[in-house]
Amino acid sequence: MSTEQMTCKERVQAAVKYEDIDRLPVFKGYFSPARLVDRKMNYSFFTDAEAIAEACWQAWKYFDDDGIHLLDGGFMEEEFGADSIWPENNYPMINHILVTDHEAADALKEPDPYKDSVFTAILKATEILRKKAGDEVMVCGFINGTFNYAARLMGTENMMNYLATDPELVHKVCRKVADAQVRYAKAYGEAGIELIFMPDATSAPACISPKTYGKMALPYLKEAVKGFQDAGALAMYHPCGGEYPIIDQIGQTKADIYYFSELVELDVAQKIFVDRAAVAGTVNGSRELFLGTPEIVDEHVKGIIDRLKYRTGAIIMPGCGLSPNCKYENVKAMVDATKEYGKN
Amino acid sequence: MKGDMKMSKEAIFKQLSHAVFDGDDDLVVEAAEAAIKEGIDATEAIIEGLAAGMTKVGEYYEKQKYFLPEVIISAETFKQGIKILEPHLSKDIASPGTVLMGTVISDVHDIGKNIVIIMLSASGFKVIDLGKDVPPEAFVNKIKEVGKVDIVAMSALMTTSMMGMQDVVEALKKEGLRDKVKIMVGGAPVSQRFTDDIGADGYAGDAVEGVRVAKRLVGVQ
Ligand code: B12
Numbered sequence A: 001m002s003t004e005q006m007t008c009k010e011r012v013q014a015a016v017k018y019e020d021i022d023r024l025p026v027f028k029g030y031f032s033p034a035r036l037v038d039r040k041m042n043y044s045f046f047t048d049a050e051a052i053a054e055a056c057w058q059a060w061k062y063f064d065d066d067g068i069h070l071l072d073g074g075f076m077e078e079e080f081g082a083d084s085i086w087p088e089n090n091y092p093m094i095n096h097i098l099v100t101d102h103e104a105a106d107a108l109k110e111p112d113p114y115k116d117s118v119f120t121a122i123l124k125a126t127e128i129l130r131k132k133a134g135d136e137v138m139v140c141g142f143i144n145g146t147f148n149y150a151a152r153l154m155g156t157e158n159m160m161n162y163l164a165t166d167p168e169l170v171h172k173v174c175r176k177v178a179d180a181q182v183r184y185a186k187a188y189g190e191a192g193i194e195l196i197f198m199p200d201a202t203s204a205p206a207c208i209s210p211k212t213y214g215k216m217a218l219p220y221l222k223e224a225v226k227g228f229q230d231a232g233a234l235a236m237y238h239p240c241g242g243e244y245p246i247i248d249q250i251g252q253t254k255a256d257i258y259y260f261s262e263l264v265e266l267d268v269a270q271k272i273f274v275d276r277a278a279v280a281g282t283v284n285g286s287r288e289l290f291l292g293t294p295e296i297v298d299e300h301v302k303g304i305i306d307r308l309k310y311r312t313g314a315i316i317m318p319g320c321g322l323s324p325n326c327k328y329e330n331v332k333a334m335v336d337a338t339k340e341y342g343k344n
Numbered sequence B: 001m002k003g004d005m006k007m008s009k010e011a012i013f014k015q016l017s018h019a020v021f022d023g024d025d026d027l028v029v030e031a032a033e034a035a036i037k038e039g040i041d042a043t044e045a046i047i048e049g050l051a052a053g054m055t056k057v058g059e060y061y062e063k064q065k066y067f068l069p070e071v072i073i074s075a076e077t078f079k080q081g082i083k084i085l086e087p088h089l090s091k092d093i094a095s096p097g098t099v100l101m102g103t104v105i106s107d108v109h110d111i112g113k114n115i116v117i118i119m120l121s122a123s124g125f126k127v128i129d130l131g132k133d134v135p136p137e138a139f140v141n142k143i144k145e146v147g148k149v150d151i152v153a154m155s156a157l158m159t160t161s162m163m164g165m166q167d168v169v170e171a172l173k174k175e176g177l178r179d180k181v182k183i184m185v186g187g188a189p190v191s192q193r194f195t196d197d198i199g200a201d202g203y204a205g206d207a208v209e210g211v212r213v214a215k216r217l218v219g220v221q
């Protein structure tokens, strides 16, 4: 088939349900498109709804993939009460660790999605993009995972320590984070978001054990996923980092899409989740996309697609977030390769 | 420890190792103090006791039997033990070498680096920690300041920051220091190919492997 028969949106929706599709969908993945509109990643950009919308739109046009992807999902840490640092060309960070004891955990503020300086811009950008995109393509949002947020509030190293010495403190913070995630998702839903991406590296086996994951993280991740779905969005969960040891548990989150790093074979994941959830990812963001060439990327993507048993139920994308200085020609090569080798 | 019962050297080493492996901060203090009281050589207590425990922790982490919470608690226990034994070290012990280590500029990820440092120290290396977000000139200046550094070790966790390693290699070349040191790199996005590309000498995927590579680079087993 030389011409494509489905819209981007139809293709993703059908792939998630393992229905017939004209070709496999592809997502450019997560990296800031600020560069595309000649902007720096600074406070003025992150709070400028028009600029965000324009950058995301341009990125979709430029890479010609199957989704419009909003960047980072607001600045919930600041809403919790943290003071922030805004680098001249990078994502904002928090200046001080907010929670070191139960008292501080009790004192955390309740994040309000409609007051979050970054998220209000993202909500407005979502509305702008929804109008532009119509039924052609999904607008995809971003809300960090429960453990990722908790780690930022407590300090990762401290949090790992508390997991062993004071798990109740971690529970207390996660409880508040999960509630906030659901509130953010609801606001996203009202703005018309159709998919929410949730990365959670801090609860993956690169950091904690499968047992701790089941006890400490999974209950909250389930709530977050349900919140996304109740808001009318597909939930795409990314358990980032050495995922195999928890691959049996992540299914309990009931996410619509499981998005894996290059450490998982996409074909194996697909066989595990067939007819239950779509699988995504696994294009190596460092070895191929960052250090490689378009030819190397083409070969790599072809291999991933050739090994798939079902030519639906999978979305090709980088195995993890890409750096803002990634090579655009390599990302483009990944999209083109999917269009070529993913045809049905 | 009960009463005045004398403990054998082996029993104390076992306790030290156990304390680190279990992250037991009471036991590590007790055992380290016992070692001193019994007049056991502090170097030996560190190597046969604390470091042996930390090596086992490293192996468990490599095999995914231990995860970050366990490793971080063990590392703290290890440091507690060192604090007690260090003042009793004899000054002229042979170390395999001096490592200058830091997380490269614009990168604040230091958990992995700290684990590598603990493992290197546990193997007898003298490690100078430059911290995180370290600019190339800081590596250069430190080498000039201390005179002799055997290995420059760098960590980077982001594809955005890993090019900072190349800047350090270039800075060392410019200052005529490149041939005087070995360069070792690591961190999640780093690979053997990248290591070769930037002209570094060694790469390791984890801390246990890192110790092996460091030993190879300085020519000891
Ligand atoms: C913890 C963490 C943080 C913590 C760091 C706390 C700290 N004190 O280190 C905080 C919250 C501060 C943080 C911040 C950010 N992070 Co972060 N973070 C992580 C996370 C979850 C775990 C890293 C970690 O500690 N792993 C455990 C340690 C033990 O493993 P390791 O570092 O790999 O080290 C081992 C080996 O690699 C090796 N090793 C490491 N260094 C060296 C050196 C030598 C010489 C040798 C031989 C071996 C060696 O030995 C170690 C032990 O075996 C990873 C995700 C992941 N799955 O890796 C993301 C991750 C690295 N972060 C990421 C990002 C993007 C960020 C931020 C920009 C914020 C954001 N938007 O998320 C900021 C960056 C700030 C900055 N300028 O640096 C990305 C990087 C993506 C990319 N494109 O490269 C990752 C992959 C997550 C993601 N997908 O978003 N992060």
Ligand SMILES: [Zn+2]
Binding pocket: A199, A201, A238, A240, A241, A261, A319, A320, A321
């Ligand atoms: Zn990831």
